[in-house]
Amino acid sequence: MASRLAFGVEPFICFSQSKSSRRNGNGYGLRSPTISMASTIGASSSTAKVETPKKPFSPPREVHVQVAHSMPSQKIEIFKSLENWAETNILTHLKPVEKCWQPQDFLPDTSSEGYEVQIKELRERAKELPDEYFVCLVGDMITEEALPTYQTMLNTLDGVRDETGASLTSWAIWTRAWTAEENRHGDLLNRYLYLSGRVDMRQIEKTIQYLIGSGMDPRTENNPYLGFIYTSFQERATFISHGNTARHAKDKGDLKLAQICGIIASDEKRHETAYTKIVEKLFEIDPDDTVLAFADMMRKKISMPAHLMYDGRDDNLFDHFSSVAQRIGVYTAKDYADILEFLVDRWKVGGLSGLSAEGRRAQEYVCTLVPRIRRLEERAQGRAKLRPKVGFSWIFDREVQL
Numbered sequence: 517m518a519s520r521l522a523f524g525v526e527p528f529i530c531f532s533q534s535k536s537s538r539r540n541g542n543g544y545g546l547r548s549p550t551i552s553m554a555s556t557i558g559a560s561s562s563t564a565k566v567e568t569p570k571k572p573f574s575p576p577r578e579v580h581v582q583v584a585h586s587m588p589s590q591k592i593e594i595f596k597s598l599e600n601w602a603e604t605n606i607l608t609h610l611k612p613v614e615k616c617w618q619p620q621d622f623l624p625d626t627s628s629e630g631y632e633v634q635i636k637e638l639r640e641r642a643k644e645l646p647d648e649y650f651v652c653l654v655g656d657m658i659t660e661e662a663l664p665t666y667q668t669m670l671n672t673l674d675g676v677r678d679e680t681g682a683s684l685t686s687w688a689i690w691t692r693a694w695t696a697e698e699n700r701h702g703d704l705l706n707r708y709l710y711l712s713g714r715v716d717m718r719q720i721e722k723t724i725q726y727l728i729g730s731g732m733d734p735r736t737e738n739n740p741y742l743g744f745i746y747t748s749f750q751e752r753a754t755f756i757s758h759g760n761t762a763r764h765a766k767d768k769g770d771l772k773l774a775q776i777c778g779i780i781a782s783d784e785k786r787h788e789t790a791y792t793k794i795v796e797k798l799f800e801i802d803p804d805d806t807v808l809a810f811a812d813m814m815r816k817k818i819s820m821p822a823h824l825m826y827d828g829r830d831d832n833l834f835d836h837f838s839s840v841a842q843r844i845g846v847y848t849a850k851d852y853a854d855i856l857e858f859l860v861d862r863w864k865v866g867g868l869s870g871l872s873a874e875g876r877r878a879q880e881y882v883c884t885l886v887p888r889i890r891r892l893e894e895r896a897q898g899r900a901k902l903r904p905k906v907g908f909s910w911i912f913d914r915e916v917q918l
């Protein structure tokens with residue numbers, strides 16, 4: 517772990533299992549489940565111990581041992597009893613469709629006279645943005661585009677899943693409407709990037725197809741306690757990263773792109789508010805199991821939703837993307853610690869009382885984790901070396917420093 521922290525991105529690349537694979541001649545990778553790399557970046561292929569041939573349509577690297585249904589079935593009643601509460605406290609954070617922005621509001625209208633001029637202007641502005649920025653924007657867009665995976669993930673959760681596809685429970689209504697709101701994020705970024713002329717759309721589209729096919733490994737165990745802690749963390753993480761791509765675009769003078777990233781960030785913030793409210797409620801009615809769940813997720817580390825990304829070429833694509841995001845400040849190890857600190861405060865974890873001995877240990881773990889992560893990060897920064905350049909297929913194999 518320490519050696520990975522040398523790159524300052526450990527909390528970000530938090531799928532901690534070995535994860536190198538090497539392509540075979542058919543374009544399919546070879547899995548190497550037993551590799552324990554000193555680092556995932558710039559590792560020489562000679563260190564890889566190839567074991568099992570990777571199967572088509574399987575994730576580009578192995579996932580954790582899968583634990584299912586870890587919440588005792590009687591706790592499902594808690595979520596049933598929260599139906600009305602969710603209707604008045606959670607569904608209110610959704611926006612009616614008629615009041616929502618749509619991707620078209622921020623893009624040239626191809627049915628209008630003079631749309632060519634608007635596209636030309638968009639492309640002129642995009643020329644001012646560096647390749648490293650586009651790597652981050654593409655990675656963010658691909659993450660958004662794997663939305664089918666996230667809706668699936670929410671529908672794995674016991675007690676809150678959409679049982680029919682059109683269930684009228686508050687939980688199911690939330691999940692569908694949340695998905696529908698989120699769907700605009702990938703659409704908007706995808707269309708912007710297509711029009712920008714700066715990226716290799718075919719490679720990006722392949723990455724999206726690979727990623728949705730691979731799924732994700734959040735280790736939430738069909739357990740809504742774990743699931744909603746995970747989504748709370750993730751919504752804040754996306755709020756931060758879209759906010760940072762907005763800030764970078766503004767700094768480079770592209771106010772329209774800043775507006776695009778900013779409007780997405782504001783949705784993420786609203787979603788964060790809803791998910792953190794659910795967990796706040798769980799802390800209120802079941803503090804012991806909620807603090808245990810929080811500690812459990814943090815021990816496992818929050819894996820990023822797109823951690824299984826692959827473009828058919830780069831076996832360490834997610835690590836490379838993460839490194840660029842870390843270096844230019846779109847999403848960093850410091851952000852990971854900041855989010856944790858925010859959640860500990862938001863849920864007043866330090867002030868919980870009446871916990872069991874196990875609950876108190878979990879509370880102690882969570883409350884002391886932020887300074888520990890920060891210390892590790894500082895040490896990692898101190899050891900940071902000049903990182904190599906790597907080509908990204910998303911930008912026609914142009915090289916970007918990690």
Ligand SMILES: [Fe+2]
Pocket residue numbers: 660698701754784
């Ligand atoms: Fe999103």
Ligand SMILES: [Fe+2]
Pocket residue numbers: 698750751754783784787
């Ligand atoms: Fe989101």
